[in-house]
Amino acid sequence: MGAYIANRLIQMVIAVFGISVIVFVITNMIGDPVNVLLPPETRFEEREVFREEMGFNRPLIVQYADFLSDAVRGDFGTSFRTERAALTIVLERMPATLLLTLAGTVLAIVIAIPMGIISAYKRYSFWDNLSTLFVVAGQAMPIFWLGLMLIIIFGVNLGWLPPSGYGEFGLDRLKHMILPTIVLGVFLAPVTERLVRSGVLDALTQDYVRTARAKGLKERVVLVRHALRNSIIPVITVLGLQFGQLLGGAVITETVFAWPGVGLLAIESIRNADFPVTQAAVVTLAVIISIVNLAVDLVVGVLDPRIRR
Amino acid sequence: MSSLGPRELHDRVYANWERFYQEGRIDRRTLIKAAMVWAAGAGAVPLLAACGGDDDDDDDDDSGAAAATNTSAPDAEDEPTATTADGGGDEEATATEDSGGDSAEGGTLTVILSESDLPTMDPHMHNLRTGIIAFYHTHDNLGVRNRETNLIEPWLAESWENIEPTVWEMKLREGVTFHNGDPFTAETVKWNWERVTNPEQASPQVGNHVAIAGVEIIDDYTVQVTTTEPYPIFTERLQNFQMIPEKLAQAEGDAYLAENPVGTGPYMLQEWKKGQEIVLTRNPDYWNPDVNAAYETLVLRIVPGLPTQLAELLAGNADIIRVVPFDQMETVESSGVAMPVTQAILRVGMVRLDAMGRSGPSPFEDVRVRNAANHAVDIQGYIDALQPGGDRAPALLNPKHFGFDPTVEPHEYDPDLAKQLLEEAGYPDGIDVTWLRGPSSMPNQDQVDQAMQRDLEAVGIRAEFETLSDGNVFTTRHNEGNGGDMMNYNWGSYSVFDADGIYWDMLHSSSIFTYYNNADLDALLEQGRGSLDPEERMQIYADAQRIVREEAPMIFMWGFHSVWGVNNGVEWSPRPDEIDMYFTARPKS
Numbered sequence: 040m041g042a043y044i045a046n047r048l049i050q051m052v053i054a055v056f057g058i059s060v061i062v063f064v065i066t067n068m069i070g071d072p073v074n075v076l077l078p079p080e081t082r083f084e085e086r087e088v089f090r091e092e093m094g095f096n097r098p099l100i101v102q103y104a105d106f107l108s109d110a111v112r113g114d115f116g117t118s119f120r121t122e123r124a125a126l127t128i129v130l131e132r133m134p135a136t137l138l139l140t141l142a143g144t145v146l147a148i149v150i151a152i153p154m155g156i157i158s159a160y161k162r163y164s165f166w167d168n169l170s171t172l173f174v175v176a177g178q179a180m181p182i183f184w185l186g187l188m189l190i191i192i193f194g195v196n197l198g199w200l201p202p203s204g205y206g207e208f209g210l211d212r213l214k215h216m217i218l219p220t221i222v223l224g225v226f227l228a229p230v231t232e233r234l235v236r237s238g239v240l241d242a243l244t245q246d247y248v249r250t251a252r253a254k255g256l257k258e259r260v261v262l263v264r265h266a267l268r269n270s271i272i273p274v275i276t277v278l279g280l281q282f283g284q285l286l287g288g289a290v291i292t293e294t295v296f297a298w299p300g301v302g303l304l305a306i307e308s309i310r311n312a313d314f315p316v317t318q319a320a321v322v323t324l325a326v327i328i329s330i331v332n333l334a335v336d337l338v339v340g341v342l343d344p345r346i347r348r
Numbered sequence: 349m350s351s352l353g354p355r356e357l358h359d360r361v362y363a364n365w366e367r368f369y370q371e372g373r374i375d376r377r378t379l380i381k382a383a384m385v386w387a388a389g390a391g392a393v394p395l396l397a398a399c400g401g402d403d404d405d406d407d408d409d410d411s412g413a414a415a416a417t418n419t420s421a422p423d424a425e426d427e428p429t430a431t432t433a434d435g436g437g438d439e440e441a442t443a444t445e446d447s448g449g450d451s452a453e454g455g456t457l458t459v460i461l462s463e464s465d466l467p468t469m470d471p472h473m474h475n476l477r478t479g480i481i482a483f484y485h486t487h488d489n490l491g492v493r494n495r496e497t498n499l500i501e502p503w504l505a506e507s508w509e510n511i512e513p514t515v516w517e518m519k520l521r522e523g524v525t526f527h528n529g530d531p532f533t534a535e536t537v538k539w540n541w542e543r544v545t546n547p548e549q550a551s552p553q554v555g556n557h558v559a560i561a562g563v564e565i566i567d568d569y570t571v572q573v574t575t576t577e578p579y580p581i582f583t584e585r586l587q588n589f590q591m592i593p594e595k596l597a598q599a600e601g602d603a604y605l606a607e608n609p610v611g612t613g614p615y616m617l618q619e620w621k622k623g624q625e626i627v628l629t630r631n632p633d634y635w636n637p638d639v640n641a642a643y644e645t646l647v648l649r650i651v652p653g654l655p656t657q658l659a660e661l662l663a664g665n666a667d668i669i670r671v672v673p674f675d676q677m678e679t680v681e682s683s684g685v686a687m688p689v690t691q692a693i694l695r696v697g698m699v700r701l702d703a704m705g706r707s708g709p710s711p712f713e714d715v716r717v718r719n720a721a722n723h724a725v726d727i728q729g730y731i732d733a734l735q736p737g738g739d740r741a742p743a744l745l746n747p748k749h750f751g752f753d754p755t756v757e758p759h760e761y762d763p764d765l766a767k768q769l770l771e772e773a774g775y776p777d778g779i780d781v782t783w784l785r786g787p788s789s790m791p792n793q794d795q796v797d798q799a800m801q802r803d804l805e806a807v808g809i810r811a812e813f814e815t816l817s818d819g820n821v822f823t824t825r826h827n828e829g830n831g832g833d834m835m836n837y838n839w840g841s842y843s844v845f846d847a848d849g850i851y852w853d854m855l856h857s858s859s860i861f862t863y864y865n866n867a868d869l870d871a872l873l874e875q876g877r878g879s880l881d882p883e884e885r886m887q888i889y890a891d892a893q894r895i896v897r898e899e900a901p902m903i904f905m906w907g908f909h910s911v912w913g914v915n916n917g918v919e920w921s922p923r924p925d926e927i928d929m930y931f932t933a934r935p936k937s
Binding site for chain 1: 464465467468606621622623624625649650651652653655656659660662663664665818824
């Protein structure tokens with residue numbers, strides 16, 4: 040187990056390192072920070088002097104080495120725009136993102152598992168077809184479109200829920216969470232539902248299920264304790280993998296719903312060419328995704344001893 | 349200035365789309381796309397009305413009742429962002445929100461300020477219009493523009509006088525105090541100007557004040573400001589320049605100022621929820637009784653994405669939004685919740701031609717080709733179809749600029765003349781040129797560009813689009829001289845309502861923005877900048893406009909419009925300088 044974790048940790052470091060290279064190169068390609076930091080009427084010569092002062096004229100590789108040596112110490116530099124530490128700004132926004140992604144994941148599980156079981160158990164029934172419809176629709180709907188539709192229907196026409204924003208802590212926050220959570224849940228649920236369905240379907244044809252039934256166990260116990268439990272491992276793995284996609288979806292969801300999370304921050308910082316914040320946001324998200332995936336693999340290892348070896 | 353209702357606007361735009369198609373100026377795909385957009389808009393309206401109709405009526409009734417309640421207990425409103433949180437039922441929640449806006453003494457005005465948060469609360473350390481707007485509420489300026497005359501009038505300054513060509517004597521208002529109790533004095537003015545022009549401070553606004561040589565204190569409430577040369581637009585520098593208390597700043601430092609906007613303004617900061625909203629509360633001791641802000645609380649919200657902003661307006665959660673797309677005006681009007689409010693603004697659009705071959709040899713170096721381009725395009729047609737109410741800018745100046753000469757005739761739409769000019773210039777078979785486009789800067793930008801492209805092609809000017817989505821790359825290409833033959837551009841004149849605010853940067857050969865070089869025009873612009881006599885300046889700029897009109901260094905277009913969305917329960921007007929003053933908002937009775 041120890042060697043397994045160590046191995047995974049090394050993989051994680053390599054992955055985060057790779058991402059840091061990519062994000063550094065890309066941010067430096069999308070715009071010239073000098074244009075952001077200086078007013079438009081600044082003359083060309085003044086720009087060059089400034090570029091030199093700030094070290095933007097050095098080779099990219101040297102700038103990257105500097106960036107990396109600071110970043111491993113948790114220093115992503117200072118935001119160009121607000122002159123505050125980039126990592127602090129990112130961490131301030133992190134709770135909002137985690138709250139939303141967690142709620143989205145929970146909702147997806149709550150939708151997907153029962154739906155998957157019913158679909159598998161009553162294959163080709165009305166309920167199975169309905170859930171297939173849901174899966175197709177959920178996969179086909181662009182996330183921002185669904186978000187806007189929910190805003191128009193529930194926020195504007197019916198006036199039941201606030202169209203956007205973060206709200207005050209408490210009941211108000213819950214109300215603000217509902218629509219973005221639905222969007223993320225609907226985004227994540229279909230794949231999970233399909234996995235549960237096929238896993239349970241597969242399990243239902245297995246000998247141990249026949250044995251369980253032959254023992255005279257209740258159908259509910261057969262389904263949940265035998266069929267579902269044995270088909271849940273790929274579901275957990277995929278949920279872990281999808282966590283990255285979910286954070287990607289959160290970027291869009293946060294933008295549509297004015298949810299002040301890291302995704303929205305990343306978009307804002309890209310728009311303003313505020314490189315340190317973009318880099319801090321992307322690297323932090325990459326670290327979180329890596330940790331979640333590691334955690335998922337460990338959980339799976341606990342659930343299924345065969346994998347540990 | 350447009351007085352068109354959205355209904356008329358809709359009809360006019362729609363009719364013109366068809367005409368454009370008939371005349372072959374737009375292709376079928378664009379027409380169908382446009383028709384679909386309009387149909388969707390028209391379809392959405394009944395939907396919105398059907399679902400929202402009852403609610404709206406309820407809202408109106410409720411808000412009246414709630415307003416009465418609020419008036420009887422004006423100070424009960426404790427929670428600035430109360431919004432939907434506290435209403436038990438959902439529909440009441442909306443009504444509560446609205447009613448907040450309707451009460452005379454208390455209440456909350458919620459404005460969606462921007463798509464992204466302000467970088468700082470230090471009014472000298474940003475160059476954003478949204479920052480200027482926010483700090484017009486927390487701080488005060490020495491002068492403020494009169495929205496009718498467009499002239500700068502005294503505010504924290506009581507009067508000013510040009511006692512020598514380069515010296516302005518300014519009397520300051522007495523008895524004004526900052527939110528922290530510090531007095532506003534001559535020392536404050538001197539310190540603020542020194543701060544913003546100090547190279548070590550690196551204020552992004554330093555460019556506005558390059559002509560300020562120094563400030564001398566005469567007595568506690570009198571200063572003399574020296575300029576480096578006679579400076580006719582001196583008063584323009586008295587606005588968009590907010591006063592901060594010098595003692596506090598010296599004691600607490602820049603980091604404190606970046607979080608704490610302490611000014612003399614009609615509102616004070618209550619809370620800055622970063623990335624979400626700036627909550628301001630009315631300054632009970634405000635010095636200017638004329639301002640008399642009607643709302644106890646002003647919430648400046650940050651909402652990325654225009655569709656969401658629009659939804660907040662239509663849901664009644666936001667009282668004012670700053671951007672309503674043209675094609676959504678009817679949706680807003682028919683919502684029964686809010687109205688679109690149109691205002692002509694100072695910003696001018698153009699297609700810049702490379703008249704001096706700055707980015708390589710260009711056919712536009714020939715003045716005949718530049719005039720051909722101007723005669724080839726139906727500017728008035730585009731205005732009627734796509735930019736209703738747009739003010740033509742026949743020689744680049746907006747009619748709102750001081751110095752605008754109404755007798756300068758715009759180029760006529762005359763394709764035959766355009767062809768003839770091209771032929772005279774030695775291009776009987778026409779020319780192939782590049783046209784660099786950036787992110788959209790005005791409503792219907794793509795449609796205007798496409799119509800113009802077709803019209804140009806009809807006379808033989810074949811322009812190929814290169815479209816950049818990144819505004820920074822676009823601006824850099826322009827400023828570094830790689831803009832190519834043609835390039836979309838627009839200029840807000842730094843909100844300076846004077847010909848100098850646009851001619852110097854766009855056309856003087858020393859400017860980094862210019863793709864034109866003419867010694868005669870340079871001389872006129874220098875004279876205009878150096879003269880303090882308004883009549884003489886009018887004449888100088890009249891002459892300059894004739895040169896510019898004849899030389900046609902760009903395809904002249906029009907002054908832009910902006911459309912705000914305002915809740916029906918709120919009485920408020922935007923301004924031509926786009927500096928929104930929400931303290932002028934009143935609940936509608």
